Amino acid sequence: MLRIRNLESGYGTLRVLKGVSMHVNPGEIVTIIGANGSGKSTLLATVSGILRPAAGEILFGGDSISGLPAEKTVHRGCALVPEGRQIFGTMTVKENLILGAYPARKKLGRDGIKAGLERIYGYFPKLKEREGQLGGTLSGGEQQMLAIGRALMSGPRLLMLDEPSTGLAPIIVKAIFRIISRLRDEGNTILLVEQNARAALAVADRGYVIETGQIILEGSSGELLNNNDVQRAYLGKDYKSISE
Amino acid sequence: MAFEQVLQYILSGVTNGSIYAIVAIGFNIVYNTTGIINFAQGEFLMLGGMTAISLSQFMPLPLAILFAVIITSLAGAMIDFVFIRRLRNPSVLMMIIVTIGLSIVIREMALHIWDEKVRSLPYFTGSEVTSISILGAYISPQVLWVLGVCGLMVLLLGLFFRYTATGRSMRACSSNKTAAGLCGINTGNMVTISFMLSAAMGALAGCVISPITQTQYDSGTSLAIKGFTVAILGGMGNSTGAVVGGLLIGMLESFSISVLPMAYKDAISLAILILILFIRPSGLFGSREESALKEF
Numbered sequence: 054m055l056r057i058r059n060l061e062s063g064y065g066t067l068r069v070l071k072g073v074s075m076h077v078n079p080g081e082i083v084t085i086i087g088a089n090g091s092g093k094s095t096l097l098a099t100v101s102g103i104l105r106p107a108a109g110e111i112l113f114g115g116d117s118i119s120g121l122p123a124e125k126t127v128h129r130g131c132a133l134v135p136e137g138r139q140i141f142g143t144m145t146v147k148e149n150l151i152l153g154a155y156p157a158r159k160k161l162g163r164d165g166i167k168a169g170l171e172r173i174y175g176y177f178p179k180l181k182e183r184e185g186q187l188g189g190t191l192s193g194g195e196q197q198m199l200a201i202g203r204a205l206m207s208g209p210r211l212l213m214l215d216e217p218s219t220g221l222a223p224i225i226v227k228a229i230f231r232i233i234s235r236l237r238d239e240g241n242t243i244l245l246v247e248q249n250a251r252a253a254l255a256v257a258d259r260g261y262v263i264e265t266g267q268i269i270l271e272g273s274s275g276e277l278l279n280n281n282d283v284q285r286a287y288l289g290k291d292y293k294s295i296s297e
Numbered sequence: 298m299a300f301e302q303v304l305q306y307i308l309s310g311v312t313n314g315s316i317y318a319i320v321a322i323g324f325n326i327v328y329n330t331t332g333i334i335n336f337a338q339g340e341f342l343m344l345g346g347m348t349a350i351s352l353s354q355f356m357p358l359p360l361a362i363l364f365a366v367i368i369t370s371l372a373g374a375m376i377d378f379v380f381i382r383r384l385r386n387p388s389v390l391m392m393i394i395v396t397i398g399l400s401i402v403i404r405e406m407a408l409h410i411w412d413e414k415v416r417s418l419p420y421f422t423g424s425e426v427t428s429i430s431i432l433g434a435y436i437s438p439q440v441l442w443v444l445g446v447c448g449l450m451v452l453l454l455g456l457f458f459r460y461t462a463t464g465r466s467m468r469a470c471s472s473n474k475t476a477a478g479l480c481g482i483n484t485g486n487m488v489t490i491s492f493m494l495s496a497a498m499g500a501l502a503g504c505v506i507s508p509i510t511q512t513q514y515d516s517g518t519s520l521a522i523k524g525f526t527v528a529i530l531g532g533m534g535n536s537t538g539a540v541v542g543g544l545l546i547g548m549l550e551s552f553s554i555s556v557l558p559m560a561y562k563d564a565i566s567l568a569i570l571i572l573i574l575f576i577r578p579s580g581l582f583g584s585r586e587e588s589a590l591k592e593f
Contacts, residue, residue, distance in 0.1 A: 101479065123478040133479050141472035144465075152469050156481030158462055207481065 054079045054242050055100070055131070055211055060109035062099040068107065069095040071266040077211065077244050082237045084245040084253040084274075086287055087263035093246040094136050096263070097215045100244075101133035102126040114210065128156045132209035136216050138200040142189025146180055149188050149199055153206030166206075173202035176232050194225035201232070212236065213244045218252060230256050250287035254278050262287070301433035306551045308431070312440045312509070314547020315447040319502040320524025321531060321539035322454060323495040329458070329534045330467040330491035333392040337376065337400040338499055339521025340407075345369045345500025346512035347407060350416045358419065366500045372403075373496025377489045400521070407514040418507040425508070439508045446505045450498055455536050467491055471534070519563070526570040532580025542581060 055077040063069040069092045077083045087093050098104045100111055102123035111119045113131050121129070141149050150173055154166045161169065174181035177198040183191060188199060197217055204212060214233070218226040226249065234256045237243055247253035254260055254274045262270035262283060270280065277283050284290040320338060327335040349358075349365035356364075380395050381387070420427070421442050428435040458464040469477040470487045477484050503512065510516070527546055531538025546569060550562050557565075573580065 103475065103478070123475075124481045124483050127479060127481040135475065135479060139473055139476040139479070141469050141476060143472045144468060148465060148468075152465060152477075152480045152482075155462065155466065203480070 054114060055244065056110075056112040057096075057100070058110040058112075060096070060099065060111065061107045062095055062104055062109075063107065064095075064104070069266050070099065072109070073263070073266070073268055075261050075268060075271070077242060079242050080237070080240060081258040082233065082243045082245060082256055084247055084257035084260045085263055086247055086250040086253055086260060086277075086283075088286075089248065091263045092266040093248075093263055094215055095266075097133060097135075097213050097244070097246055100126075101131065101135075101213060103133075103135075127207060127209070130208075130210035132204040132207055132212055134197075134200045134204045134212070134214045134217065136219070138193075138196045140188040140191075140196050140199050140203070142187065144188055145185050146188055146191070146199055147184045149203050150180070150206050153203030156207045161208075169206050169208070173205060176205075176235070177202055194221050194229070197221060197225075197229060198232075201229070205236075211242050211244060213246070215246050216248060217245075218247060218249045226252060250283070304432055304434035306555065307548065308434055308436050308440065310548035310551035311544060312436075312443055312547070313550060314544035315444055315540075316502065316506050316510070316520070316543075317523045317527045317546055318540045318543025319447050319450060319498065320520050321528035321543060322451060322536055323499045323502075324524060324528040325534050325536060325539060326454070326495040326498070327491050328528075329471045330487050331381075331392065332389050332471055333396065334525070334528075334533075335492070335495065336393065336396045336521060336525075337403060338495060338524065339517030339519075340400050340403040341369055341373065341496045341499030341517070342503030342506070342520055343407060343512060343514065343517035344372060344403065344496075345503035346418065346507040346516070347411050347416070347503075347514070348500070349504045350418055350507065350512060351411070353418060358421070362418075362501070362504045365504060366497050369500035369503075370493040370497035373492040373494075374489050376496075377492045381488060381492075382485060400517070404515055404517065411514055413514060415511050415513045416507075417511040418504060420508045421505075437509065439505075443505050443509070446501065450501070451536055451540055454498075458536075463487075463490065523566050526566045526573075529570060529578075530573050530580055532582040535580065535582045538580055538582030 057073060057075050060073045061068060061070055073096060085093050085096065095104065099106050102121050102125065105120050110117060113129055118126055118129060118131065141152065150170055151166060154161055154169055158166065179195055180198055180202060183195060188196065191199060201217065217229050230252050233243060233245065245253055245257060254277055257274045259273050260277045261268050270277065270283065320342065323338045323341065324334060327333060345365045348368050349361045352361035352364050376399060380399065381392060384391060420439050422438045428437055458468055466477065466482045467487050467490065469480065469482060470484045474484055523546065527539055527542040530546065531542030546566050550565055553562060553565050
């Protein structure tokens with residue numbers, strides 16, 4: 054579904070991604086784990102069109118989407134839930150969701166959008182309660198739900214999530230990851246970027262480890278969970294517990 | 298004060314107030330999509346009025362006004378195409394300064410095209426001496442035109458921003474540009490539409506008020522200042538606020554004449570502007586909650 058080859062990207066002259074290659078197959082959850090500043094968010098920003106790649110190739114469903122601006126990428130069916138949620142703070146929850154359906158508004162029509170809203174409210178009943186409230190007044194967890202719901206409204210073929218667990222209470226993180234695996238069970242394809250490696254690997258099928266702009270490790274979630282380097286660097290285990 | 302006199306003051310206040318409200322709403326449209334205050338808004342009124350006056354010599358009045366509105370909205374689009382769009386990583390402040398520069402350029406261009414003579418469109422119905430009596434106060438039928446056109450524009454705009462996909466997308470751009478792009482909204486085009494819309498509204502208002510207030514190459518400036526005050530008073534971006542704020546300031550101005558010398562009329566709105574900025578910067582209707590969520 055998504056195939057990235059030798060992608061290089063960054064901000065101005067600063068090269069953050071130094072030749073990243075990876076792929077996502079239809080129907081799977083793939084996670085990219087890595088520390089702060091390793092290039093996780095830059096990767097998603099480049100795929101979604103917020104940043105232009107400096108070199109390399111991004112293929113989505115067989116077509117090149119390299120350098121396509123964000124508003125066109127989402128029309129192709131590749132939606133991003135951005136870092137820091139980026140909801141429309143001055144608009145109501147319902148309006149936020151309706152705007153999410155913007156790329157598909159012609160295809161869906163009025164009834165389709167209504168059905169989409171009901172579907173999102175099914176995932177996140179809290180949003181239904183807060184329907185008429187301004188987005189900016191929601192709690193962090195609710196905002197994250199709203200951001201995910203908004204991205205789902207267009208019925209994307211690939212959903213990319215950038216650090217959905219940041220700044221949220223553990224119980225909320227759990228709820229959000231439950232929804233993520235439910236989405237996969239319903240046939241969605243998900244690319245999940247996370248700092249919280251344990252939670253991400255628990256739901257993902259496969260994973261990549263990114264460090265200073267390069268993929269240093271890849272494998273199934275099970276392999277990565279049992280990998281000594283991953284355990285030490287990202288799962289918080291020390292040498293002693295690994296060697297035991 | 299006699300009842301008729303009070304009524305006369307009220308009517309003149311309402312007339313001026315609705316003109317200010319229209320200018321303020323023009324500010325709001327651009328503000329709502331871009332977060333910038335377009336200080337060339339007053340110039341749109343002047344351009345609309347002047348163009349209609351020139352065209353009305355060759356064609357019937359309604360047609361002249363229609364073309365003036367179209368031409369001015371194209372000028373609005375051009376401001377975006379030629380200047381705003383070209384800025385690389387523009388900050389809000391940078392764009393505001395560009396619009397201030399543009400307002401000066403447009404004014405000077407108008408001076409060269411139309412010279413400094415004061416002109417005006419003919420009255421839409423009747424002439425300058427026609428008047429209608431309302432409970433003993435006398436008003437020109439043009440005042441009713443101003444009120445009607447202003448009211449209709451406010452109503453249609455409100456519906457547009459709340460219920461149409463384009464209107465909603467324009468608000469989304471103002472709320473969060475990155476997110477709007479991620480939702481598939483072409484933010485650049487929305488900015489163009491907002492400039493066209495505010496220019497068209499300004500032009501129409503400029504035509505309707507021309508018979509009463511007259512039009513000159515620099516008549517946009519003072520309107521822009523009043524309109525800006527009203528926009529701030531009502532809460533930036535809030536159309537209902539703009540209408541109430543406009544009527545309030547119009548009324549204060551017209552009643553001030555009975556107690557203060559005429560020369561202080563303009564000082565009043567500026568004094569109000571400073572007061573609001575000190576006491577309640579979010580305006581009468583801007584919710585504090587909402588303005589805390591805005592960047593500017």
